[in-house]
Amino acid sequence: MPRQIFQLRVSLAGVRPPVWRRVLVPGGYTLDRVHRVVQYAMGWQDCHLHCFEIDGTQYGVPDPDDGLPLRDELDTRLDVVVGKSSRFRYTYDFGDWWEHDLVVEDVLTADPDERYPTCLDGEGACPPEDVGGPSGHRVLLDALADPAHPEHDAMRDWLGRPFDPTTFDAGRASTLLRRLC
Structure with a gap:
């Protein structure tokens, strides 16, 4: 039987601008490998606990x-x-509580000339680790966007690097996936 590839759409819940990824993952992957796919495709650093919830089972x-x-x-x-068409949830960082909605958009036959997993598309930069969940992310974006914001300098210093919430590079995500998963 040919190898099945699952096309997953991974969307970060509760954030604006939207942050999502579309990835191709072998159906034979165990959930620990799917965890790594979500981590690298989204841009997380895998330094917190996580769990999946599928049909009421964690x-x-x-x-x-x-x-x-x-x-x-x-x-x-x-x-x-x-x-x-299955829908399930992945939660990362039980302190910040980042919820990801996953949808199986399609199940395909593997292309023998393609390497998996791969990231096809996406939108938005992953929030920084330890920013405080969706509400902390909103505060960060508001502060960075407004030089007159009372927390602008503190947030910029805390972040320590430029941050564009609209930036995403699917090619870079695919390279990470192939190297690390």
């Missing part, structure tokens, strides 16, 4: 000490838990 990295009913993402293949 998947992630189980911790026997916390007692949470979490299924092991290492044991769960994408093509077993979702199909075409």
Whole structure:
């Protein structure tokens, strides 16, 4: 049977301007690898906890000490838990609480000449780590956009680099995906 490729649209909930990615992922990937795809495609640094929620079941990295009913993402293949038109959620950083809506837009047959995973398209820069979730992201954008904002200098200094919320490079994301996933 030919290898199945899932076309996923990953959208960051609660942020403006919109931040989303369209990626092609092998259906045989386990959820821990899908986690890495989301991390690298979005632009996160993978320094916080995460979990998936699919049809009311949570998947992630189980911790026997916390007692949470979490299924092991290492044991769960994408093509077993979702199909075409499925919707599920990925949450990253339980402090900032970044929710990502994932939709399986299509299930395709793998192109033997293509390398997977790959990022086809997207929009918007990933918010900086530890900015305070969607509300902190809004404060950051407002402060950076207005030199007269009382937090403009502090936010610019905290960020330590230029930040354009509209910038996204699908080619760079694909390079990271192929190298790191």
